[in-house]
Amino acid sequence: MANITKKVSWSSRADESGATGEGTPLLNGSEQPRHSRQDSLRGRPKEIPHNEKLLSLKYESLDYDNIENQLFLEEERRMSYMGFRCLEISRWVVCGLIGFLTGLIACFIDIAVEELAGFKYQVVKENIEKFTEVGGLSISLILWAVLNSAIVMLGAIIVAFFEPIAAGSGIPQIKCYLNGVKIPRVVRLKTLVVKVCGVICSVVGGLAVGKEGPMIHSGAVVAAGVSQGRSTSLKRDFKIFEYFRRDTEKRDFVSAGAAAGVSAAFGAPVGGVLFSLEEGASFWNQMLTWRIFFASMISTFTLNFFLSIYHNKTGDLSSPGLINFGRFESDSVAYNLYEIPLFIAMGAIGGLLGALFNVLNYWLTIFRIRYVHRPCLQVMEAMLVAAVTATVSFTMIYFSNDCQPLGPDNTEDYPLQLFCADGEYNSMATAFFNTPERSVRSLFHNQPDTYNPLTLGLFTLTYFFLACWTYGLAVSAGVFIPSLLIGAAWGRLFGRLLAAITSSGSIWADPGKYALIGAAAQLGGIVRMTLSLTVIMVEATGNVTYGLPIMLVLMTAKIVGDYFVEGLYDIHIKLQSVPFLHWEAPATSHWLTAREVMSSPVTCLNRIEKVGTIVDTLSNTSTNHNGFPVVVQVTGSDEPAKLCGLILRSQLIVLLKHKVFVELARSRLTQRKLQLKDFRDAYPRFPPIQSIHVSQDERECMMDLTEFMNATPYTVPQETSLPRVFKLFRALGLRHLVVADDENRVVGLVTRKDLARYHLGKHGLEELQLAQT
């Protein structure tokens, strides 16, 4: 098992730099390699394997374990108690900033969408009204379709050509990041800008998408940026928060950012915390959780405050996040024991429909990977979807004869009269001719007889397929709101049918309640979250009475859905062959031990090693590990070398760059010692080995790794069972785990990919193949 030939993620770069360099790869100092790497990533969709039985080698891991080398320990020991207090305070400050900025971004997106969509609907409405009487509504249709396509084209172009990673909701990517997988460029400033502009275009362009998922991604990017106190993209270093420039701290802040994003999107601070924990934290730390909570809190607060100014109700902070389910009054929505089986049945329906959605989207994604991987094709597909969405909506509205009276307390923003009598409006238009958030709200709260069953049924059907087609387009957009909308529509239909069947008891009179349950069921069936989603729904509803039914519905939806297919996000993660670690090792993996799982043999370095050997090791394309055990040979003895530490590729790169050679240290006594700061400055974009000049003379020098290696890496014996290795790895967020024999000699190395390979398939334990792409 350990003999699988592993191709190397670094090889492509090495090849390219070999082709473009001036001489030997080792002397190549141009910046070319980095550009070529970016180029190769830009066409990323091309590389997605079409097979979920593969595990990509291109993803690196994050290191959640502190590198406790001598430099680090010295720094920690030098630091006073007050120093630690200051660090703690700055962590809180950073979290506050993250929450504030995330709230601001949410506010910006919300206002931009409101204004632009309002403008668009106004234009189209006027046009429709003009042509309703005189005939020639086809012109209105064309206007609407062209407007939508143009806006969506803008959004698709920036995504497809400038930052493909900004496509979709970003939740799968953030899940992976929190799990410990480094997704290239997922937390960069450029990604954030493209994401924000992209999501505004998608929503204004009338696609069946929401702006909530992208908020989570945005929050994470903000967190990764703020916590580092600098921007590599803008080439600005504020010289603050330097202590936080390592994976451990950064990941904590990204958790906070994701939580702040959820919090801003749904007005659900507790839900945000639970989302971060459910997706990310394996080790629950109380202080960290409070900081995450603080960020979430500030984020909702900021959003509410600025939105209250925008809505001319300055200071009224009682309104929730981007999506507002509206106020459910407790009395009108009380439920009864005999309704619970109905709720569970709705959960099962949600699970089934969700599974159908996921299967359809899975096939569609496979198709896209195979045939629609060129940016211009992607843009065209997005435009097509926008035009079709507009056309379908228009057709539905046109042929609908569901007219509702326009009451005095009417809350419709853009009521379309169309062919209805004066004082009435077309109720199909309420569902289609609106931002999805408003449609959800009107499905929850409008008067019981607002929609007739046919309208609801047709709407569910069309929106289901439109949403399914839309998710996975090269636009920045979320799937939460479309799911809620589909669910609310069939839930309301369910409620109305119930009311029709039973006698007119008052308890059945409120289809809004069933719309809410249906929305929960559909969303749960698609994304399969339970705990955090329950809390998010409860917080967005603003009423805890519904806690229990929503829980039951989400659990049922998950159990039913899982029977057929995984959740939407997990499908997309699998399709990208990400080495994602689940919570526990597969149940039946006790017969596997570290011996079978580990990679072996491992390249080890001596504690005092020749520079040439190190350079060769790093340049060697068959060594794809990023950590190397350091061993020490007892002098004058033929005993085998013993493990004495672990050093990372990135550390070696920094050492080579600063030429920390034993010989040079002797000759240049005045030169300052290498400090932790040098490693932090290089983080996180360490240069590739090819960019470092090492002369032939220098190759003969020696390097002393004692000070820089982690002298106490975690080790396990060879006989350790896979679940035990897995638990250690997951609980501590490790990147490398050394396997040692009873003489403390290195026999192997376990990495994330070695563990993620094993998964429980339909036929028992299966092993994924490792692949280059």
Added chain:
Amino acid sequence: MANITKKVSWSSRADESGATGEGTPLLNGSEQPRHSRQDSLRGRPKEIPHNEKLLSLKYESLDYDNIENQLFLEEERRMSYMGFRCLEISRWVVCGLIGFLTGLIACFIDIAVEELAGFKYQVVKENIEKFTEVGGLSISLILWAVLNSAIVMLGAIIVAFFEPIAAGSGIPQIKCYLNGVKIPRVVRLKTLVVKVCGVICSVVGGLAVGKEGPMIHSGAVVAAGVSQGRSTSLKRDFKIFEYFRRDTEKRDFVSAGAAAGVSAAFGAPVGGVLFSLEEGASFWNQMLTWRIFFASMISTFTLNFFLSIYHNKTGDLSSPGLINFGRFESDSVAYNLYEIPLFIAMGAIGGLLGALFNVLNYWLTIFRIRYVHRPCLQVMEAMLVAAVTATVSFTMIYFSNDCQPLGPDNTEDYPLQLFCADGEYNSMATAFFNTPERSVRSLFHNQPDTYNPLTLGLFTLTYFFLACWTYGLAVSAGVFIPSLLIGAAWGRLFGRLLAAITSSGSIWADPGKYALIGAAAQLGGIVRMTLSLTVIMVEATGNVTYGLPIMLVLMTAKIVGDYFVEGLYDIHIKLQSVPFLHWEAPATSHWLTAREVMSSPVTCLNRIEKVGTIVDTLSNTSTNHNGFPVVVQVTGSDEPAKLCGLILRSQLIVLLKHKVFVELARSRLTQRKLQLKDFRDAYPRFPPIQSIHVSQDERECMMDLTEFMNATPYTVPQETSLPRVFKLFRALGLRHLVVADDENRVVGLVTRKDLARYHLGKHGLEELQLAQT
């Protein structure tokens, strides 16, 4: 540091058994030792050291790490995928049962309290009404005081004489259990019975206590009982759930039970989950969290369902848990930006008052430990408090002239007219002459002018001292409700004063809002929980609008309070010298390494060891460890022995009991092999070594530990820093961590007590002394 002379927790037992045994301790087979141990524990309060700088050695740890020996691995490997599925399903079933039973218990407590308290108040009310006109109210006072004292006496007797561990709220004990400390007899059936009866007596007896804290303890006991499928107290073994008979599984279920308890107490299922996680789980596992959530959900559901029957509203499930904050309507309680500083100020007041409460209670507890440690004294103190509470209440009511009109929509249960005009009632009586839950609710919801400021001020003052005196009595009672009540009273006062100062703007008109914030501030200032408490408060309020202010208030209260003194539960944990592990090692402990922290030398056993040696090791009173590293000597070599496993005291006991000797195995080939079942049957009350007969001949036999030891214990090198050791220990829930040198020889052993010793005091890092008591 490792040279501290450690006295041994086992020594007292060994001494006593030596005194009562027939001959050598090794041949002593009587049950005497166990009884004497129980006796010594019964008088437990005597043993509490008066010094929080001590760390008791009497507490054992729980083992959250699976003992992966050959037997275990064989069983796991034999098990099919379906087997694991069945196990998973039975875990869900157990959690469902836990929730159901916890809900039932909550329901029983609630109904019993309602009925008995109703009866008592009715009797007293009639008596007072009889004597108001004719004079001679002192007779009423005496009746009231005697009634209360008698009821409280009953509760105090069962607690003080039968089960002292059932005293108090039980939350500190459950915190310790979830942290991994085995508190003797905390999860026994007898404790549950005493707890439930005790709490009914305390609440009915009119003490300043609540019934919510004990629910958490009750849930935990239910969980520990149900999950084991047997009751040792009742001597019944149902032969089910045998797989769950180990610390790992049991602790998971106890988490679920505690969550179910919170959920039933406050109608807060999500709050319950967060409570369990905040207090217990270091390793967050998604499936476990869902199961905990399920248990919480079922618990609230069961309680609601049965209470709805009791209240003749069968099937109406919208009512929350034991405490009901009543319905806060969203519109009347909206808050505004400029109120936030006020809320924060209230949080600070809560923090100050909470700190004062904790300091007073700390002194009182020290006093009690020194002078009130005999059960009869404890009962008398409880009776005294009951009588004083009644007297003070009566005096307050008597001298109050705060009369309020008795409206037609009056919701008072026992309105006392006293000296008020006809159609009016005494409003001080509403606060005192009522169960505390009702008083809280009326402070939140009664009309703005229900209480005058003087009433509120006096009530706050008296109730503060009464509650402070009451907590720590030998009665089963919680501190949540008294804290809420104090806070609600001064919060309402705060609101009324604000309304008086400012012009009569409508936003100030609702003192109920300030009562809620005050209640949160006071509770936060006393117990210092944040995340879970926020969610609990929000769920109990039934309205998420208040999420943000409650969070802010709780955080402020915690920050302010922590400046002076720890939380109430932590104070009591410290006073009991429990080796409690916090989330992280002290910040300034990087200069300590495993070498300084570990216990050394360690008693090691050979893989094939003489029975006599094992018996001597276990009987040796200077060996207080419960785990022994197993080493192997390379035959015919003078090399030092290498670590090859770890075996627990309890396992050795079982092996000795079953006489698993190499020689006997040869002679009795037909004898069945020792199985995991034998260890499970003995769990968790392993007999002491003195109860096992080992003849002189048997002492010469050999025992092969290979099959039974954990062959892959976690190890760390000696240079590992304390924070790193701590993290490993905490993340994996370890009990023993072997320290090995680079030859894989055992050099030391780190246990919970070695880590808990270091804490951050006022003068930097301090080291606690280990003590026998």
